[in-house]
Amino acid sequence: GAGVSQSPSNKVTEKGKDVELRCDPISGHTALYWYRQSLGQGLEFLIYFQGNSAPDKSGLPSDRFSAERTGGSVSTLTIQRTQQEDSAVYLCASSSSGGASRGTQYFGPGTRLTVL
Amino acid sequence: GESVGLHLPTLSVQEGDNSIINCAYSNSASDYFIWYKQESGKGPQFIIDIRSNMDKRQGQRVTVLLNKTVKHLSLQIAATQPGDSAVYFCAETIGGDYKLSFGAGTTVTVRA
Numbered sequence: 695g696a697g698v699s700q701s702p703s704n705k706v707t708e709k710g711k712d713v714e715l716r717c718d719p720i721s722g723h724t725a726l727y728w729y730r731q732s733l734g735q736g737l738e739f740l741i742y743f744q745g746n747s748a749p750d751k752s753g754l755p756s757d758r759f760s761a762e763r764t765g766g767s768v769s770t771l772t773i774q775r776t777q778q779e780d781s782a783v784y785l786c787a788s789s790s791s792g793g794a795s796r797g798t799q800y801f802g803p804g805t806r807l808t809v810l
Numbered sequence: 811g812e813s814v815g816l817h818l819p820t821l822s823v824q825e826g827d828n829s830i831i832n833c834a835y836s837n838s839a840s841d842y843f844i845w846y847k848q849e850s851g852k853g854p855q856f857i858i859d860i861r862s863n864m865d866k867r868q869g870q871r872v873t874v875l876l877n878k879t880v881k882h883l884s885l886q887i888a889a890t891q892p893g894d895s896a897v898y899f900c901a902e903t904i905g906g907d908y909k910l911s912f913g914a915g916t917t918v919t920v921r922a
Contacts, residue, residue, distance in 0.1 A: 785853050785854070787853075798844075801846075801855070
C-alpha cells in the first residue's frame with residue numbers, strides 16, 4: 695500500500711522567500727505530525743494534527759511557521775520569509791490514531807529545504 | 811530538560827556479528843520507546859517498540875531491552891547484514907503523548 699508521501703523532495707530557495715511543503719498521509723490515518731531534522735541531528739517535533747485540528751503547535755520555531763490540514767488528509771507546512779537556519783529536512787508522519795503509543799508513526803521521505 | 815541520547819554516534823560492525831546500539835534517557839516518566847532506522851535520503855522506518863511494563867521484546871533479528879532502573883534502552887541486531895547500515899534513533903514518549911523525543915542517532919556501518 696502507499697506510504698506517506700511528501701513534495702517536493704528537494705527545495706532550494708532564497709532567503710526571505712516563502713515556501714510550502716506538502717504531506718500526503720497514509721489513507722485513513724487520522725493523526726499527522728511534522729518534524730524537522732537538521733544535519734546530523736535527531737528529529738525535532740513541530741506540530742501535530744488530529745483530523746483537521748492542531749491541538750499542539752508548541753513545536754513551531756517561530757510565527758513564520760504555520761501548518762494546516764484539510765479534509766483530514768493533506769497537510770501543508772508553510773514557512774514565511776525563510777532564513778538560512780530554516781535549512782533542514784522536514785519530515786511528515788502519520789498514524790492511525792492520535793498518541794504515539796496508540797498508533798505507530800510512519801514517516802515520509804522528507805523534503806530537504808535549503809535556504810541560500 | 812528531558813532528552814534522549816545515544817552513547818556512541820558511530821558503530822562499525824563486521825558482517826555476521828551482532829550489533830548493540832545503546833540509548834540513555836533522562837525522564838523516568840517516559841513509558842513508551844521506539845527504535846527507528848533511517849537510511850540515507852529516506853524517512854525513519856519503524857523497527858520495534860517497547861512499553862515500560864516490559865523489559866524485553868523481540869522481533870525479527872532484533873531485540874530491544876529496557877532497563878528502567880538506570881534509564882537505559884538498547885537495540886540488538888543479530889547477524890548484522892549490509893542492509894542494516896543506517897542511522898538508528900531511539901525515541902521516547904510519555905503517557906501516550908503524541909510527541910516523540912528523539913536522540914541524535916547512531917550511525918551503523920557494516921563491514922564486509
